[in-house]
Amino acid sequence: MAPSAPAFVCSACGSARQKWAGRCDACGEWNTIVAETPLGTGPSGKSPGTAKGRKVALSDLAEEDHPLPRHLVGIGEFDRVLGGGLVPASAVLVCGDPGIGKSTLQLQVAARFALAGHRTIYISGEEASAQVRMRAQRLGLAGAPLRLAAATGLRDILMTLEAEKPELVIIDSVQTLWADTVDSAPGSVAQVRAVAHELVTFAKRRGVAVILVGHVTKDGQIAGPRVVEHMVDTVLYFEGERGHQFRILRSVKNRFGPADEIGVFEMTGTGLAEVRNPSALFLSERGEISPGSVVFAGIEGTRPLLMEIQALVAVSQLANARRTVVGWDSSRLATILAVLEARCGLTFSGMDVYLNVAGGLRISEPAADLAVAAALLSARQDRALPADCVVFGEISLSGALRPIAQAETRLREAAKLGFSQAFAPAGKSGTGAQTIAVHQARHLGGFIQTAFGDIVT
Numbered sequence: 001m002a003p004s005a006p007a008f009v010c011s012a013c014g015s016a017r018q019k020w021a022g023r024c025d026a027c028g029e030w031n032t033i034v035a036e037t038p039l040g041t042g043p044s045g046k047s048p049g050t051a052k053g054r055k056v057a058l059s060d061l062a063e064e065d066h067p068l069p070r071h072l073v074g075i076g077e078f079d080r081v082l083g084g085g086l087v088p089a090s091a092v093l094v095c096g097d098p099g100i101g102k103s104t105l106q107l108q109v110a111a112r113f114a115l116a117g118h119r120t121i122y123i124s125g126e127e128a129s130a131q132v133r134m135r136a137q138r139l140g141l142a143g144a145p146l147r148l149a150a151a152t153g154l155r156d157i158l159m160t161l162e163a164e165k166p167e168l169v170i171i172d173s174v175q176t177l178w179a180d181t182v183d184s185a186p187g188s189v190a191q192v193r194a195v196a197h198e199l200v201t202f203a204k205r206r207g208v209a210v211i212l213v214g215h216v217t218k219d220g221q222i223a224g225p226r227v228v229e230h231m232v233d234t235v236l237y238f239e240g241e242r243g244h245q246f247r248i249l250r251s252v253k254n255r256f257g258p259a260d261e262i263g264v265f266e267m268t269g270t271g272l273a274e275v276r277n278p279s280a281l282f283l284s285e286r287g288e289i290s291p292g293s294v295v296f297a298g299i300e301g302t303r304p305l306l307m308e309i310q311a312l313v314a315v316s317q318l319a320n321a322r323r324t325v326v327g328w329d330s331s332r333l334a335t336i337l338a339v340l341e342a343r344c345g346l347t348f349s350g351m352d353v354y355l356n357v358a359g360g361l362r363i364s365e366p367a368a369d370l371a372v373a374a375a376l377l378s379a380r381q382d383r384a385l386p387a388d389c390v391v392f393g394e395i396s397l398s399g400a401l402r403p404i405a406q407a408e409t410r411l412r413e414a415a416k417l418g419f420s421q422a423f424a425p426a427g428k429s430g431t432g433a434q435t436i437a438v439h440q441a442r443h444l445g446g447f448i449q450t451a452f453g454d455i456v457t
Contacts, residue, residue: 008033027226032189070256071167071209074112077265077274078105080303081236081249083257086113086168089207090256091200093174093229095214096238101247102213103127105238105265105272106170107135109211111144118167121160125152125176139271152186154179154195158202166208171199173213174228196228229253240267241360246282247272248361251301261301279306279417282359289387292379296371297390297410297422298363304406304413306390308358309368311375316352327357328372329364336373336395343399344445346455348380367404369395370423373444374451381455386421390414393425399444401425411436423451 009016010033015026023030070085079085082092096102107122114120124132129148136142147164151157154177161169171177177195178186185191196212203210212232229235233255240247249263264275275281283295283306292311297304309328316322325333333355340346355372357363370393378385385391392410394402403425411422415436426440441447448455 008035034190071113071118072116073109074116075109075274076276077249077263078109081251081257081261081263082234083251083254083261086209087233087256088167088209089204090209090234091203091232092209092211092234092236093214093232094211094236094238095216097216099242100238100240101265101267101272102238103172104135104139105247105249106172106211106213107132107141108139108271110146110168110170111136111139111141113168114144114146119147119164120168120170121147121149121164121166122170122172123149123151123157124172125150126173152176152178154198158198161202161206161208165206168209168211169199169203170211171213173215174199175215193227196231200231239360239362244360246275246278246360258301262303262305279304279413282307282361283417286358289384291382291384292375294371294375294378294385295390295414295419296363296368297392297414298365298367299406299410304409305361306413306417306419307361307363309363309371309375310356310358311372311379312352312354313348313376313379314352314354316350318352321348321350322352322354324352324354326355327360327362328355328368332366332369333372335397336369336376339395339397339399339444340373340376344448346377346380346448348376351380366394367392369393370401370425370444370447374423374447377448377452377455381452383452385451388419389421389423390419391423393423393447395444401441401444401447403427411438423447 008018008020010024010026010029015024017033020033020035024032070087072079072085094102094106110120110122122132127150129150132148133142136144149160151160157177174195175187175192178191179194179198182190182194199210199212202208234251235253237250237252238247239250245267247265247267249265251257251259251261253259254261264278265272266275286293286308292313294309295306296309297306299305323330323333333353337348337353341348353376355375371391373395374385374391390410392404392407394404396402407424414422419436421437421439423439423441426442439450441450
């Protein structure tokens, strides 16, 4: 039988093609296409695993035959983001900017898991064991029955794990490991993909939970091949601004729980502390009510979260007015400004616009449209909204206000923190809220009239 022809695969995105090219058409990267020989076929012309694979009907699988027990780490916010704890035989990828606190968080996770009576190994490829112990002493975790190792060779690491039989393995970081079967430097695309594949395979084969710490690029993307994100079961991003003490652990992929769930931490001198009521903490720093300040009732995963949106509008001295955004999508801001001008006759030309989400948070849901518009109008008119109101709603290009999901959950969170009124799109918003008055509008113009009255265009 003729040997199988090699396939050409992009090491950055994993897309396959029949011939080599200098640039990948799928992801646009240069010099990432390499030749890979596919698996050979047996004498019968079938794949080697086809005949031996045991097929079972889905209806024949009972839940008790294949349970997915979870082990609580002991850090409530971390368990929340995972969907209720660590699942055995799962692989978790944790990424974040340098110095954001990834190693600190994972050392706290490892120590808590070990203190709960589970065998845990923390393998560092960036620091010596003595350096890790110094951090543990600073965090007050030196007495945890945690096993440490400083290694970068994948073969030695796997042999150690086979002998120790741990329940949790933390690798810090995956970019520092190297496999002797791959002829490239540690941290390269081929090495990262090979190392991740071997560790994920080990986790599935031995029923061990593996947490991989990963670096990110200057664009905020996970360093290495994109296919690594598809290999693991859960991908977590650790976010935060260096000027703020808050850190957000965000789930962007989770096979065992809800995606887009967040956990909130506060960086202190003794490590990362849980923030059990982030809404109250974020709003506690809110100063005297001023124009341009609006409280938005948002939803992050399954958690309602109240946050402050700040806007500043000033006459521009430049030919092209500035548009500066922190914590929100800049293109979305341009859309809201265009709708205000085209549908409501309120122009922002010749004015610098600055928008900020307080506390270092990032908002991605469209429900923040109305709160952003309210902050912009409040800053433009120099007129503050009442201190006891929250705002949420999506704005369409026609200027209509569209109902959003989980409006009742948002209102309950606002009422719990002492807010007595809300501005929301007309519809089911507020039908079940008894302690908070809801001002509803079907169009952006109606909201402006209710919230600000007659304003100068």
